[in-house]
Amino acid sequence: MEKLAYSEAEQSPWVEDYEWVGIVYSQDVKPNVTLITPLAFYDQNESWQTITENERSQGFPNNGKVARFTSGFPKQKVNQLYWFRPERNPQSLLSENITVTDPRYSRYLTYSETTPSFEPLAQIFDWSSRASHLFAVPDLLEQGIPAGNCLSHTIFIQYQNQTYGPLRLEPDFNNSQILKPREYNQKSSSGGQPLLLKGYSFARDKMIILESRPFIDQKNLGSPVSQADWSLPQTTIKRVLQASRSVSTELQEKEHLVKKRINELAALSSSSGPESLHIETCVIQRAQYLIQHQLERLDSLQAMIEELPEEHPLLEKARALEIQQRKARIEQEVANQCEAERSRLHALQEEVQSAQESLGRLNGEINDR
Numbered sequence: 001m002e003k004l005a006y007s008e009a010e011q012s013p014w015v016e017d018y019e020w021v022g023i024v025y026s027q028d029v030k031p032n033v034t035l036i037t038p039l040a041f042y043d044q045n046e047s048w049q050t051i052t053e054n055e056r057s058q059g060f061p062n063n064g065k066v067a068r069f070t071s072g073f074p075k076q077k078v079n080q081l082y083w084f085r086p087e088r089n090p091q092s093l094l095s096e097n098i099t100v101t102d103p104r105y106s107r108y109l110t111y112s113e114t115t116p117s118f119e120p121l122a123q124i125f126d127w128s129s130r131a132s133h134l135f136a137v138p139d140l141l142e143q144g145i146p147a148g149n150c151l152s153h154t155i156f157i158q159y160q161n162q163t164y165g166p167l168r169l170e171p172d173f174n175n176s177q178i179l180k181p182r183e184y185n186q187k188s189s190s191g192g193q194p195l196l197l198k199g200y201s202f203a204r205d206k207m208i209i210l211e212s213r214p215f216i217d218q219k220n221l222g223s224p225v226s227q228a229d230w231s232l233p234q235t236t237i238k239r240v241l242q243a244s245r246s247v248s249t250e251l252q253e254k255e256h257l258v259k260k261r262i263n264e265l266a267a268l269s270s271s272s273g274p275e276s277l278h279i280e281t282c283v284i285q286r287a288q289y290l291i292q293h294q295l296e297r298l299d300s301l302q303a304m305i306e307e308l309p310e311e312h313p314l315l316e317k318a319r320a321l322e323i324q325q326r327k328a329r330i331e332q333e334v335a336n337q338c339e340a341e342r343s344r345l346h347a348l349q350e351e352v353q354s355a356q357e358s359l360g361r362l363n364g365e366i367n368d369r
Contacts, residue, residue, distance in 0.1 A: 015059045015108065016088065018042055021081050021121060022066065023151065023211060024073070034073040035065040035106065036082055039210050048121065048208050048217055060086075060107055067106040076171075081121060081152050081210070084110040122166055123151055124207065124214040126158040134159055135289040138195075138230040144178035145169065151213060153179065162199040164228050166218065184232060192232045194239060196280060199226035229286040239279060240287045262287045 018041040028035035038060055040050040056064045066086050086108035125145070131137045137157060145155075156165035169179035183193040200221045207214045229236055240262055262284060 013088075015041070015086050019083065019085050020066075021048070021083055021210070024078055024080065024082050026078050028065065029073050029078060032069065032071050034068045034070060035063075036068060036084060036110065037065055038086075039081075040208065042120075046219075050208060050210065062105050062107055065106050067109040068112070069109065079148070079151065082112070083120075084112040086110055120217055120219065121152060121208065121210075121215045122154040122156050122218055124156050124158055124163060124216055126214075128158060128160050131159065133289070134228060135286050135293075137164075138232070141167075141181055141230060142184060142232065144172055144175075144180045147171065147177050147179050150179055151211060152215070156200075156216060158202055161202050162226060163202050163216070163221075164197045164199050164230070167195075167197065181230075192235055194235055194283075195229070195231045196282065197228050197230055198224035199228055201225055227280060227282045229280065229282040231283075231286070233290050236283055236286050236290060239283055262291060 015038075020038050020041045022036040022038040024034055024036055028037070038051065038056055040048045043049050051059065053064070060066065066084060067089060068084070087110060089106055089109040127137060127140060130140060137159060141157075150169060153169045154165075155167050155169060156163045157167065158164075168182050170182045170185050172178040172180050173185060181195055183195040186193045200223075206220045207216055209215070231239075
């Protein structure tokens with residue numbers, strides 16, 4: 001067996017001076033120990049510095065790993081970024097019979113229990129070519145992202161020259177291998193929670209490449225330049241309709257069509273609009289997009305139907321269904337009319353009976369006199 005062999009001159013204590021991010025591969029999860037592969041460290045200039053495989057071998061001699069002695073490492077943290085601070089592994093110096101396959105072969109260990117709450121690094125997904133419009137991105141998000149594509153559950157979406165986020169992903173209720181924004185999972189009868197994201201100017205030079213995937217330090221994003229509403233459609237429409245109730249009575253008395261309300265709200269949201277209207281401009285813009293998109297789809301469907309030949313199976317089935325529905329409506333109307341007539345006849349019979357009883361009483365009174 002290959003034996004542990006190094007001298008004090010080979011030690012690299014500088015790695016203990018920094019905080020690191022690494023990754024836990026599935027093959028590195030053992031019954032009583034988990035091995036972390038270091039990827040980058042946070043230097044004195046408050047920036048992340050990646051390391052090459054050669055630098056990793058030098059900084060973390062013997063196996064290029066950091067040991068964390070624990071049992072039952074959570075499955076959801078496998079193939080995820082892991083934050084840690086390395087410490088010298090005292091067990092690696094105790095025996096001359098330590099082999100490469102022994103976890104004590106790692107020069108460093110860590111006692112870190114979880115990733116930090118602030119999750120400094122967020123993964124970036126470039127969807128510029130996937131979405132036809134910025135407001136079409138939520139449709140992709142609702143489909144979910146494969147868990148295997150995410151090294152971090154905090155992500156940003158790049159669309160053209162801006163990045164939007166942060167989005168916190170959670171496993172889908174029906175499929176744990178699919179991740180969705182947590183706001184989409186918090187569904188109720190009226191939809192999920194609002195998801196309003198900030199947009200930042202995209203700066204390629206600020207990206208960090210880890211495991212061939214782009215990341216960004218959230219502290220280097222700068223000030224937001226825009227805002228986007230990526231809520232579920234029903235959530236956006238609900239917020240628009242709720243906001244419309246806070247405007248003037250004159251508007252409330254107008255036709256309650258969604259498109260008309262949205263257009264009026266868009267005009268009222270200008271600087272000259274009422275101060276009582278509290279709704280983000282991006283929500284109104286998204287609602288306008290949703291309504292227009294639905295109208296375009298209906299127009300396209302109507303055009304497609306008009307182009308179908310009379311004998312097309314779809315039209316024949318549609319006609320048969322329409323006939324069946326009309327027949328059912330007519331039968332229901334006839335039944336309702338019959339029921340109404342029966343009710344009126346019954347009421348008339350009761351009136352006749354009451355009149356006869358009254359007439360009988362009057363005749364009796366006359367005879368008694």
